[in-house]
Amino acid sequence: MLIRRAPEVPSSEITPESLYLDRRSFMAAASFAALDLAAPSLGRARARRVRDDEKPTSYASITHYNNYYEFGTGKEDPSENAGGFKTRPWKVEIAGEVAKPGHYDLDDILKGQTIEERVYRHRCVEGWSMVIPWSGFPLRNLITRVQPTSRARFVEFTTLYDPARMPEQRGGVLPWPYVEGLRMDEALHPLTLLVTGLYGRPLPNQNGAPLRIHVPWKYGFKSGKALVRIRFTADQPANTWNVVAPNEYGFYANVNPTVDHPRWSQSRERRIGEFLRRPTLMFNGYADQVASLYAGMDLRRNF
Ligand SMILES: Nc1nc2c(c(=O)[nH]1)N[C@H]1C(S)=C(S)[C@@H](COP(=O)(O)O)O[C@H]1N2
Numbered sequence: 001m002l003i004r005r006a007p008e009v010p011s012s013e014i015t016p017e018s019l020y021l022d023r024r025s026f027m028a029a030a031s032f033a034a035l036d037l038a039a040p041s042l043g044r045a046r047a048r049r050v051r052d053d054e055k056p057t058s059y060a061s062i063t064h065y066n067n068y069y070e071f072g073t074g075k076e077d078p079s080e081n082a083g084g085f086k087t088r089p090w091k092v093e094i095a096g097e098v099a100k101p102g103h104y105d106l107d108d109i110l111k112g113q114t115i116e117e118r119v120y121r122h123r124c125v126e127g128w129s130m131v132i133p134w135s136g137f138p139l140r141n142l143i144t145r146v147q148p149t150s151r152a153r154f155v156e157f158t159t160l161y162d163p164a165r166m167p168e169q170r171g172g173v174l175p176w177p178y179v180e181g182l183r184m185d186e187a188l189h190p191l192t193l194l195v196t197g198l199y200g201r202p203l204p205n206q207n208g209a210p211l212r213i214h215v216p217w218k219y220g221f222k223s224g225k226a227l228v229r230i231r232f233t234a235d236q237p238a239n240t241w242n243v244v245a246p247n248e249y250g251f252y253a254n255v256n257p258t259v260d261h262p263r264w265s266q267s268r269e270r271r272i273g274e275f276l277r278r279p280t281l282m283f284n285g286y287a288d289q290v291a292s293l294y295a296g297m298d299l300r301r302n303f
């Protein structure tokens with residue numbers, strides 16, 4: 001027999017985005033109220049402007065327009081090919097110049113961390129950008145727990161190498177595994193985030209589950225996905241795209257509208273979901289927080 005139900009929104013039509021935005025508009029209302037006590041009109045206007053500029057990119061775009069060559073080189077390949085990727089159990093090796101090396105279970109690492117929400121601009125060297133509501137914790141919290149030695153000047157990040165689970169690793173589009181690196185002060189910077197989720201949900205495989213990094217003032221290729229090893233080194237580590245094309249991709253890769261890539265101008269970017277291109281900001285808009293790391297450095301040479 002037919003059971004008549006009250007009309008309702010099927011759960012398949014409730015996007016993570018709408019759940020997240022519901023919760024955020026509540027939080028925003030609370031913080032507007034707090035601002036209004038201090039500065040009635042100014043506070044409201046300023047808060048609105050910042051929020052408009054940082055409106056998160058849609059969940060659908062963040063999870064269907066990806067660079068993750070282990071799962072294919074097309075933007076939609078990772079969302080199509082990474083679905084069955086198993087992210088538990090997962091070990092992270094801490095190695096190199098460090099007092100507490102070891103193979104740590106990811107869940108044990110996560111147990112000791114407070115997960116925060118951070119809305120970050122994400123700028124790919126190819127000229128597109130997004131705004132992503134990540135969840136995660138500062139890399140520096142993990143670094144201080146494992147205690148690097150005084151010889152540690154850089155940190156190397158290595159992605160999983162498992163051709164049985166990452167189909168494109170059976171081919172030669174890049175040398176595998178994908179490796180990246182940061183200078184120690186960059187790794188310790190409070191903006192540098194170990195990411196475990198987005199839009200308040202567990203991180204989708206195509207975005208680097210179960211653990212990826214995001215360094216928001218640098219081009220996206222610095223932010224390795226599916227991390228299995230964090231190694232502290234005295235010397236600057238290799239980074240994959242620099243090995244493949246050293247004249248196109250440097251070690252630093254700081255977002256810089258005045259230093260062009262040989263094939264693309266970096267002065268503007270296309271924010272995914274917007275029609276007109278917008279100017280790219282120095283250090284991706286985080287200059288007030290990170291410019292001092294590079295005082296006196298020639299950013300044209302150290303691109
Ligand atoms: N392991 C791995 N990490 C990677 C990549 C990759 O191909 N493999 N691509 C990088 C590039 S070029 C970018 S722009 C970002 C894309 O992250 P997103 O798909 O979450 O937006 O991941 C970076 N991390």
Ligand SMILES: [Mo]
Pocket residue numbers: 067123124125126219220221
């Ligand atoms: Mo990228």
